[in-house]
Amino acid sequence: MDPALLLIILFNIGITVEAMTGALAAGERRMDLIGVLVVATVTAFGGGTVRDLLIGRYPLIWVANPELLLLTSIAALIMVAIARFARQLEKTFLALDALGLATFTIVGAQRAMDVGHGLAIASIMGVITGVAGGILRDMLCNRIPLAFRSELYATVSIVAVWLFLIMDYLGVSDALSIPITLVFGFAFRMLALKFHWVVPTFVYQARQHD
Amino acid sequence: MDPALLLIILFNIGITVEAMTGALAAGERRMDLIGVLVVATVTAFGGGTVRDLLIGRYPLIWVANPELLLLTSIAALIMVAIARFARQLEKTFLALDALGLATFTIVGAQRAMDVGHGLAIASIMGVITGVAGGILRDMLCNRIPLAFRSELYATVSIVAVWLFLIMDYLGVSDALSIPITLVFGFAFRMLALKFHWVVPTFVYQARQHD
């Protein structure tokens, strides 16, 4: 399959899944349906939006393609309808989310390189695209971002983006580097979940200040 | 009255009232006067600022008109001075806030259309302008945004913006569509408050993860 087409398909799956995780997070905080739609939308498009604001690239993807907002809104409402099955579907979600993470990371790095940024900024924009949506979701829901506390989430994005960028730098064609990065990112995240790999935690006990 | 002039007057009332609600929220969190001014300013201008960042429209309104910041700062300080009467004034505030919500919504949609966006993006920018200031206020004050949990707040903005856009699309002149939208939005919000209309809430109990 054409790697660009593959990325587009996976991107659409990715925003759909991200919207669904946003809907569930809003439900945990007993938000109303509007809140559900807002949190779902921010989760789905937050990463790309932050990236494009930081590099000053307009129009934003969802502004240029507002039909994507319809897709994520419907996904969020479906999630509300099937929430009772959410726990049974948990593994499916985690797998799709892992695929989305790898996809967003690649798309983000590409978009930064498209406008002339070097490897350092491309890698950062890839990771921001991968994880910032989830971080904004958690801030809207008033909880410590899970990305900083769960099994290798941002780490997967970081390793995947460098794998992709190094292949790109070495002249590996997209037709090869994109599938390899997707498979690697997906497998890495799934293994981290299975074996509970975590990044070492930094615990610091300050004096009381509030 | 000229509808453009009416909007300007209502816009100034709107940012004044928003600044006052921001000041009260800061007071609930025992912030100092600087915090009060920051939260008031973010509440008053946050919606328009988020909108203009998302569509890349510069300069921002308050950057082009910094005297507006003086207006909202004074409003916030007055609120601090008269806080003891805040509860008696609650109904007045809610009425002015309802008017501000409708005003911001119209202004936001207009500003997106000004730079060539279609109905979908104009409606979203209208709603963002209407509600994002309050959401940022609640995030700064570390609480779940009330916009997602109270009586038809964002919903009023959504219905009002589509009423306005459909009239605009059908060729209704601003002199008619703006007052109609304002009256409708105001009445809708006041009725929602009076009869405690709410959007259905989505409650989801996840497994313990923290």
Place this chain on the structure above:
Amino acid sequence: MDPALLLIILFNIGITVEAMTGALAAGERRMDLIGVLVVATVTAFGGGTVRDLLIGRYPLIWVANPELLLLTSIAALIMVAIARFARQLEKTFLALDALGLATFTIVGAQRAMDVGHGLAIASIMGVITGVAGGILRDMLCNRIPLAFRSELYATVSIVAVWLFLIMDYLGVSDALSIPITLVFGFAFRMLALKFHWVVPTFVYQARQHD
């Protein structure tokens, strides 16, 4: 010493110290090392990033100079390594942070004036540059921003920026106005800490709404 060079040196010290305070805040919330790096980076560059987004000035400083991200990441990791000594170093940190606050304030005001903004916006951009990084840090760590509750933090930035801008307006050369502002800002903040000067707090008890 050339005042521009002095500012650059102090700017680098400032982002280093800010990154370290971000690392400690992440440690208080038991984040993993990725979270530590993210919070450190946001703390160090958040103020300048918010400023440049608000005035639409691209590229952002750290996008143009990604090696700065290496500096702050290393600073954050060093902080993790020496966290056990953090309390003994507390006074050193507070002093360096005070210097950073004054530095960021001047740099922010200059950058706004560079693109043609007047005194009002330059002063606001100076203060945003000085304090927004810490506010974002506290939002990521899910706590009420300390900038609104501790000893004269934002106030120092506000007074310092006006001191600097008035000297600039009166034609005082940078070689004089920059060192004066730095010394003043530093001394003001240190005195505020020593004598526990605070801005009056606004306490408002709302009715129960959640």
